[in-house]
Amino acid sequence: MKRMVVMISGGGSNLQALIDAVQSGRLPVQILAVVSNRKSAYGLTRAQNASIPTLYFPLKPYTDKGFDREEYDADLAYRVGEYHPDLIVLAGWMHVLSANFLNYLAGIPVINLHPALPGMFAGTHAIQRAYEAWQRGEIDHSGCMVHEVVPEVDAGPVVAQAVVPFLPGDTLEAYEARMHEAEHQLIVEATAFMLSRLAAR
Ligand code: GRF
DSSP states (O other): OEEEEEEESSOOHHHHHHHHHHHTTSSOEEEEEEEESOTTOHHHHHHHHTTOOEEEOOSHHHHHTTOOHHHHHHHHHHHHHTTOOSEEEESSOOSOOOHHHHHHTTTSOEEEEESSOTTSSOSSSHHHHHHHHHHTTSOSEEEEEEEEOOSSTTOSOEEEEEEEEOOTTOOHHHHHHHHHHHHHHHHHHHHHHHHHHHHTO
């Protein structure tokens, strides 16, 4: 059975999609732990409700002592590495991971879910920025993707993607809901693909 660590920062609805997929047998994987950099992340509660170990690992103690993000990323990588995962999934993880994190965990694939299509709306507030571009008549769809994590933000080889069209009269809330539905499916499909690739090794 392959093993993975899921990293979150917020509500954890994508984590919940992964938990549900594991419990239904759709994903042949053990979620070893859920790691969050925010204590208030409801995803931590979702993990506890599913009896999955959690690790709260904030950046603030590092910045308070004058340490930089690279120190934090290196220690975070060490802690994640201690679980010996085969795969690391960033599901709503809102902290750009430096090369330190990736280099320390070299050989363990890290994938990230981003609510935009490749090469579009990298960074934060991607859904809102796409919605505003649609309102300006610049695009008729956006989407979401799962990509392998490389030091450049929201770049890296695309593992899976899904188009999420805008519909006439869409409010931001309506579009966001449609995007999150697409994400919940995509994160499971992308994880299943990565696991199948790992099993083939
Ligand atoms: C998702 O839209 C994710 O793509 C983005 O933030 C949101 C997290 O949602 N990074 P959740 O925490 O999984 O509910």
